[in-house]
Amino acid sequence: GVRAANYAGTSLNSNYSWSFTTESAPPQTPTSKPSPTPSPELKFTPTPIFVTSPTPPATETPTPTIPAETPTPSPAPTPGYTVSMSLSKDMAYLFGDTVVVTVTDLGRNADSASEEVLTTAIKVFGVNYYSGKDLLLDLNEDGADSGTFLATIRTGTATTGGASSNVRSNIGVIKTVQGGTATVEYTGKALTEATISRELTFGSFDAxxxxxxxxxxxxxxxxxxxxxxxxxxxxxxxxxxxxxxxxxxxxxxxxxxxxxxxxxxxxxxxxxxxxxxxxxxxxxxxxxxxxxxxxxxxxxxxxxxxxxxxxxxxxxxxAAVTPSPTATAPMPSPTTTPAPVTCIAASIAAHPEELEIVKNESAEIIVTVTGEDGCVAEDVKVKTKVSKNNPEKIKITPSGQKTDANGQVIFTIKAKKGKGKADINFKAKGVNKKIKVTVYLIK
CATH class of the missing domain: 2.60.40 (Immunoglobulin-like)
Incomplete structure (x- = not known):
């Protein structure tokens, strides 16, 4: 095999690349020979060979790699949640209006796989007027893992519906008055106990x-x-x-x-x-x-x-028709105009067909009688009939009356009770069909 020209005579591996550094051998003492003429001393000096080696892969380098220190992970900061509440409108009309309550509270989004319900999380109550009982509403999540929750407030003559300890609903009616103000309140339960509230005012609209x-x-x-x-x-x-x-x-x-x-x-x-x-x-x-x-x-x-x-x-x-310049047919001889034909009653309608009345308060129902061609049926007797046991709940005045020039009769309904419902049937003379109105009684 090949040996290096160093003192130790190190062997070369066949599949390994080396870099050489020349080193002189230690001086040797020449051996005396009997020949009178000494032989010349031969000294072998190897020619250094430099081999350019490609940088070996990190896994094959013989140089030991000192492992880098793994830094200790820092704990992730706890995210902060902004809890907010908004109303779709700040001013609502007295009857039939709708206000959507939107609450964003990521801290209440406990289950990412389902749409959650925050029970009785919203409270609505009158500030400068008596709205009856407080209106409690659930908040229903608007999509799984959204952290956004919704409830709906409707306006009316009495506070009804909503949620309770055993009833789940995110829709309810708040009693309103002209110029009234109600507070809509939400209390966070996750990272904050702060109460968020918004004011909602009420007013009428003149048609x-x-x-x-x-x-x-x-x-x-x-x-x-x-x-x-x-x-x-x-x-x-x-x-x-x-x-x-x-x-x-x-x-x-x-x-x-x-x-x-x-x-x-x-x-x-x-x-x-x-x-x-x-x-x-x-x-x-x-x-x-x-x-x-x-x-x-x-x-x-x-x-x-x-x-x-x-x-x-x-x-x-x-508008009058502008006369045409062309010749016109002779006008017929004037005839006596016949007296107007009396409108024959054919149908009956009532407005509204459902209503809510608070105990000891009153509301009106308008009954209209018309003919087959839509004409107004004047001077037609309209009678009322209350279903069994309902006379104890409501009072109707008048009990019967003839229609006016507009074919209408206005009846006043007063609530004598504060619970349940009553059905009223209206019947017009000459009309086979009856019309029914349902009255819901509220405390």
Whole structure:
């Protein structure tokens, strides 16, 4: 084998790369030889060989690697949670309005796999008026692991619904009054015990009714606009009022207009009806009129700032037809105008069909009687009948009465009890169908 030219004579491994450093051997004492002529001393000096080696992989380097010290992990900081509460609106109308309560509290999101319920986490109560019992509501998580919780407050004449120790609900009704203020309160239970509260004020809306023009020609479509926030009872979709706006040229020629909300939660409604000069009046479709007549629309505004029901009206004129320059057919001889035909009662309607009344308080129900063609049935007797055992719960005045020029009778209902419900049936003379109204009694 090959040996290095050092003193130890180190062997070279066949599969190993080396770098050499020359080193002189120690001097040797020459051996005396009998030959008179000494032989010359030969000295072997190896030529150094330098081998350029590629840097070996870390796992193969013979140089021992000192392991790096593993740092001690620092504990992760505890995240801080911001607990917040907001209301979809700060001012709500007295009846049928909706307020959504949104609470964000990640500390209450204990189960990431399910939508959790924070029981009776919201309390609503009157500040400057008596709202009855406190309204308690659950908060329902808006999606698993969201940490956002929702509840819904509705406005009405009495505090009803909500949650309790054994009832789960995140929806309830708070009693309202004109100019009243209620507090909506949430108390965190996770990383903070601080109570978050928001104020909610209440007020009425005076309904407005109008035409989109001052006059209409025969064949035109008359467009009507109604604004009444209290009729917006569903904040998630556009609503329809089929029995609330009437149009007429006289008490003997009237019909209803279907009013459709312009969008979800707007409280603004629009309706149209065609003005024609023949074919008769048809409910929701057309009203027959003549040039020079006045179109009158009417709406009964039950809840408003006055505290009493009010009638809202608007008018427009039917424009005269401009004479054509072409020759016209001879006018027929004038004939005697027949007396108006009396409207024959054919249907009966009541508004509202459900209502809540607090004990010893009163509310009104409007009953309307119309004919087959939508005409107003005047001077028709309307009677009331209360179901069995209900006379002890409510009092109705009057017990019977004839309809007025608008085909209507207004009945007053007073609650004698503070619990349960009562059904009232209204019957109009000559009309086979009865109409039922349900009254819920509240303490």
């Amino acid at each position: 407005t009714l109008s035409f989109d023009a001052d006059s209409y020609s025969i064949g035109d479509y008359a467009k009507m606009m109604l604004a009444d926030a209290e009729r917006n009872t569903n904040h998630t979709e556009a609503e329809v009022l089929p029995n609330d706006v009437f149009i007429e040229t006289s008490p003997f020629n009237t019909t209803r207009v279907r009013m459709v909300e312009t969008g979800a939660d707007t409280g603004a409604f629009v309706g149209t009806i065609q003005v024609v000069d023949s074919g008769g009046t048809l409910e929701y479709e057309r009203i027959q009129a003549a040039a020079g007549e006045t179109l009158t629309i009417t709406y009964f505004d039950e809840i408003n700032t006055t505290g009493y029901p009010r009638v809202v009206t608007a008018t427009a004129f039917v």
